[in-house]
Amino acid sequence: MSAGVILAAAVATVAPSTAVTPYPAAFFAAKQPNTALDMVKLLPGFTLDTGDQVRGFASSAGNVLIDGARPASKEDPLDEILKRIPATSVLRIDVIRGGAPGVDMHGKTVLANIIRRQGGQSLIVSASETAVQDGRLYWGVRIEGSKTAGPTTWEGSLLAAQGYDDGSANGTRVQVTPTGALQENAQELSSGAAYNWKATGAVETPVMGGKLRLNASLFINPYSYSQGDQGAQPPTVDLERDHDKQSTAEVGARYDRALGGRASLESFVLQQFGERRYIANYAAPGDVEHFRLAKETSESIVRTTVTIEATPALSVETGGEGDFNWLLAHTTYIVNGQPTAVPAANVRVTELRGEAFGIATWKATRTITLLGGLRLEASRINSTGDVVSGQQFVFPKPRLLVTWSPDDADQIRLRIEREVGQLNFDDFTAGSAPVSQGVHAGNPNLTPQQDWVVEAAYDRRFWKGAQITATLRHYEITDVIDRKPILDPAGDYDAPGNIGSGTKDEAVLALTLPTDRLGLKNGTLTGQGTIRQSHVIDPTTLQPRSISGLHPSDWEAHFTQGLPRWKSKWGFDVFGQWSETYYRFNEVDTDKLKTYVVLFGEYQPRPDLTLRLEIDNLGARAFRHVREISNGLRSSFPLAYTDIRDLHGGRAYYFRVRKSFG
Secondary structure: OOOHHHHHHHOOOOOOOOOOEEEEHHHHHHHHOOEEEHEEEEEEEOOOOOOOOOOOOOHHHOOEEOOOOOOOOOOOOOOHHHHHHEEEEEEEEEEEOOOOOOOOOOOOOOEEEEOOOOOOOEEEEEEEEEOOOOOOEEEEEEEEHHHHHOEEEEEEEEEEEEEOOOOEEEEEEEEOOOOOOOOEEEEEEEEEEEEEEEEEEEEEEOOEEEEEEEEEEEEEEEEEEEEEEEEEOOEEEEEEEEEEEEEEEEEEEEEEEEEOOOOOEEEEEEEEEEEEEEEEEEOOEEEEEEEEEEEEEEEEEEEEEEEEEEEEOOOEEEEEEEEEEEEEEEEEEEEEEEOOOOOOEEEEEEEEEEEEEEEEEOOOOOOOEEEEEEEEEEEEEEEEEEEEEEEEEEEEEEEEEEEEEEOOOOEEEEEEEEEOOOOHHHHOOOEEHHHOEEOOOOOOOHHHHHHEEEEEEEEEEOOEEEEEEEEEEEEEOOEEEEEEEEOOOOOOOOEEOOOOOOOEEEEEEEEEOOOHHHHHOOOOEEEEEEEEEEEEOOOOOEEEEEEOOOOOOEEEEEEEEEHHHHOOOEEEEEEEOEEEEEEEEOOEEEEEOOOEEEEEEEEEEOOEEEEEEEEEOOOOOOOEEEEEEOOOOOOOOOOOEHHHEEOOOOOOEEEEEEEEEE
């Protein structure tokens, strides 16, 4: 018997009054879900976390297990995996809050575990067409299938699609002086589009008393962007064209088995290769710029976990992970025909990182569960080329989570943990996006950001399937990674850097509300809102400000209603407006995106055929990009001018046909 099956069985035996709440397939039936992703989105008090795009296996985990095990791939996003699981193959979904003996929470406070029905086969073909309001058309085709032959399961998928960049649009661009006088006035036309080519495959079969899963994927993603500014005052024409092609190949394996008694083993091996080719060309009167970036990456991971269920109330996990990563980047920047030096333009970076961990989950009483653990991370990062350096880091990462479930309706969770961020290899090399807004230097001499976080969460379940969750978090941050100036005789540049200590506070409110009692039968309304504050000292002005890139607030709301009588469902998704600000040495950039609304309807004339129609960006939301620019350090030079771009994207109409076989 495999470790994943043991875990699923252990969770199945836990009574609903504890930290585990089971939701059988019948709970979702009236909402007419097509995939496991549709079902996960309907879980009370659960918000899907697809994981982080970072190096390492443990640090990139999402918050969904499949048959008690984490997917054995990093390149295949969790939401894409869930799309490939038909709703008809899901037996139930268990939501685990706070932890339970025998369950690896992967650092999350809430997990969903999808338990599938055994056996069978499926083949699903879907085709889509998207029509943008300005007349552009984009298509997509997806084929995915699975088959079980005895104890062996095969899975595969192919995707070929075009997509448009809804962040590019037409609008106005103006530049004004600090007194409000207009110094430039132009019309901007921008558009971006990408191709997605992807193939995945996996096989899972018994091996040596356990279960082995092999997976592979190939992803090719070319993207093109063009931006033209037609100036009326003064009469000028600026043009930029970018091309960005990224490719990733991955192979991986997961092996799990019982070790006898109440112990189990789970091991992962993964190898990933990546390549990026980015070219940007900008032309304006008296200014012609050419930027080119060639980058190659590799990641190798080995991870092993041993889980011991010492008693029905106590389980212990121990193990380790080893990672070896390298990046090779070469950058050229030419201005008016002359090569221009940029700090950290050409570097090779290697990282060797290891982590050992031990975690214990103890169900102390019927109502109280304790989860305590310690991870010890050690790494060495070396860079050669333009910047020669070597750094070593050792970080202990303790964690304590206390869960109190006084009754079936209420749960309180308290967490204290030391978190250590991961250095982004993209910060190590020079970059530009787009080149008309300046080239940014790289910085290989970074220290990972660390914080102590204290979190309190309260869940309240009511009615039938309704839940409200309130969460408060406070972070004490060390070695904040933000933007800082690099002052050089050849020119000053903006670059990522450690700028000192800071704080961050978050308040989150989430709601899941069946609407039967409100007169909308078979409907579910879900929503989440976050308020966020942060504080750090600006390295240029030495004045307090917020941390770059953090949204002061976020909110979203979703509604879906099943109409079984008409074999249909409908709903909407609303993503609230947000803003984010980046503080650079010579400018302050603020992006504001208005509310985005999706209205959809589905019709299922037969169990094996689904038709879906969406209206995306129903309100034709606007995007504003504001650059407040000085002629040097903001601490020494006053505001020179403000560049304001107001772009208005149009609606898009999406139609999909989904046919299943077998």
